[in-house]
Amino acid sequence: MFDFMPADVMPRPIQRSTPIRSLAQSQEFARALRSHGQEPLVLNQLNDTVVMRRRIMGCVDVAMVNRARIDKPLRLVELLQEQGLRRTPVILSPENPTPELFKTGAVPLMSPAQIARLDLTAPKEERRAALHQKWRNRLKHAESQALRVTRQNMPLDPAHWLLQAEAIQQGQRGYRNWPQDLTLAFVRENPGKAKLFQAFEGKEVVAAVLILCHGTCASYHISHTTDRGRALSAHNLLMWNAMSWLAAKDYVELDLGLINTEDAAGLARFKLGTGAKLHELGGTWGYWPPMGRLLRPLAALDRGLMTPRKTGQV
Structure with a gap:
């Protein structure tokens, strides 16, 4: 179910005095x-x-x-x-x-270890200017394509394509993330807090990002991009849309997770390309x-x- 709302219905702003918690x-x-x-x-x-x-x-x-x-x-x-x-x-x-x-x-x-933390409190123009040049170029490339971005609450479906793709990706790349059941438990117990952003070319989904919201912050949880999605720079477009939506909802920080320059240098560059800062x-x-x-x-x-x-x- 999509969570678009009328322009005259504004969400209750999050109090910035609430402590930032992981x-x-x-x-x-x-x-x-x-x-x-x-x-x-x-x-x-x-x-x-x-x-x-x-x-x-x-x-x-x-x-x-x-x-x-x-x-x-x-x-x-x-x-x-x-x-x-x-x-x-x-x-x-x-x-x-x-x-x-x-x-x-x-x-x-x-x-x-080090993680990447992205400040969401700056105006949109400043956040866009803070993007690294190559990252911004890929975003412009994606914006010039015929991509459609959707946002919805993550379905409570163990067979969802993103969860299945993540399981396969973990096996191929040799890393471990949350158990699928724990992700679904988060979705079930925190209605509206697990946001799924997807990019479509026509009717074909080419990329997705799942963001988990908690308190005044949010965390980049899992994502997947097809070969076609990579060619269209769809991941950049999804991240920019997620960043913009979170900022509009008064979330103050996006935790992009661990930075691993040895085994996942490309992903590390992608995360830091958003303008995120290293935190030890x-x-x-x-x-x-x-x-x-x-x-x-x-x-x-x-x-x-x-x-x-x-x-x-x-």
């Missing part, structure tokens, strides 16, 4: 997890931090704090223990570099309460691994 730390994601059979722990005392709980290798229970701002590492550890996780291994992946985690005895497991995450840390104090000296030795670095160019 998808993994949103109420929308927590609802999807519950519907998917998981029961996340939400720490109300710590800005509603979402803690996922999973069993790995079929026998080990772990807690995961993903893409959260961890401004008070010691308080986070205390709260996890108060919630009955005294002997549960915890995987911490902060939204920002948080070398202070070493004080808890957390041990670095993986150095910080806080790496991945492991914390096991019974060993916290004993591991503290080892964690201190690894502080340099998790220290903020200068952002590079792609």
